[in-house]
């Protein structure tokens with residue numbers, strides 16, 4: 001049996017009363033790479049930080065080798081997306097920092113730091129400062145700084161997403177060959193990512209997180225030999241499956257009949273982007289493979305998914321089996337003249353987008369005028385301040401396009417369009 005290193009049991013986390021993680025249970029074992037895959041806001045970073053012991057759970061427990069955490073997890077080290085290096089320290093000093101904090105004496109500290117620098121391909125850069133290095137080299141320092149601690153579990157929070165495509169691919173491959181060659185001074189890896197292909201390239205198991213609040217949707221084993229071939233049919237089938245899991249409905253978490261604006265936030269997309277997606281699906285015969293159009297458009301999943309979510313929310317497309325299919329309304333929306341298309345959009349937004357529906361109903365009851373600040377106050381109960389403002393901005397964009405209501409920033413007034421049908 002594999003060594004159990006970390007167990008997370010029924011962990012929930014709320015910030016200011018707002019739930020972000022809901023009863024997460026998982027185990028990290030020696031010898032495996034686990035990917036936590038989810039879209040933006042599904043609580044991946046929060047979960048990773050909870051595993052690292054950097055933030056305490058609101059409920060539930062995290063254990064390292066059976067011992068419940070009481071502060072930082074002694075069996076982990078973290079690699080951050082933003083590198084998080086000390087700019088005033090050289091590469092060598094940055095790598096030594098964690099060992100110094102552990103009280104390792106100067107001589108062994110230096111020896112271990114030099115060995116980690118060597119392992120990760122930073123030889124010759126010992127006395128450079130972070131600002132002299134490229135992004136890829138800075139992240140190598142990030143890896144060396146974590147690996148020098150020889151943690152049982154290496155935690156990585158989107159470590160490649162700030163790098164250009166080629167640098168990221170190169171660094172990923174090097175890490176995988178170190179892992180395969182058993183030169184990695186750690187027993188397990190847990191990586192947070194929103195990139196499906198990255199998850200399939202690296203992981204032995206992919207844990208798919210859903211949002212609002214973050215919960216485990218599925219666990220998908222990746223039983224492929226390394227190095228993995230992106231072009232193999234089994235690789236593509238797994239990517240399709242994960243796309244489906246990230247975009248499809250969750251049968252065991254039924255939507256409330258009338259979802260509230262906080263339970264179903266508006267995806268952050270403009271009407272232009274949304275119309276563009278629907279047009280592409282129509283131009284390709286009304287049905288497309290999601291991974292294909294993501295690749296064709298050179299989109300990251302995080303760029304594409306909000307568009308897919310918005311089009312699904314508005315009933316313009318449906319997602320099944322990794323495919324995106326145009327609905328009847330979606331077809332009319334994209335082929336009708338502009339006025340008809342706006343009318344269709346207005347009806348769909350009013351009936352299916354919870355915040356737009358809420359604003360329309362409130363305007364109908366208030367003789368067509370309301371202060372936007374009223375909605376902002378209500379939204380702040382369910383969202384962080386910046387997210388609340390973003391929700392209102394999206395609703396205004398959609399409402400304006402559908403000629404349902406307008407917003408005057410000078411008076412902070414939302415005003416119903418006199419010709420709009422605000423209630424179905």
Ligand SMILES: Nc1ncnc2c1ncn2[C@@H]1O[C@H](COP(=O)(O)OP(=O)(O)OP(=O)(O)O)[C@@H](O)[C@H]1O
Pocket residue numbers: 015016020038039040041042043044045046047194384
């Ligand atoms: N310290 C905090 N205080 C308040 N809210 C927070 C805090 N940290 C995270 N959140 C909120 O928790 C939610 C989940 O955030 P988290 O960063 O864990 O998600 P994520 O899946 O990693 O997203 P991303 O890919 O965008 O980083 C977000 O709504 C975020 O605003």
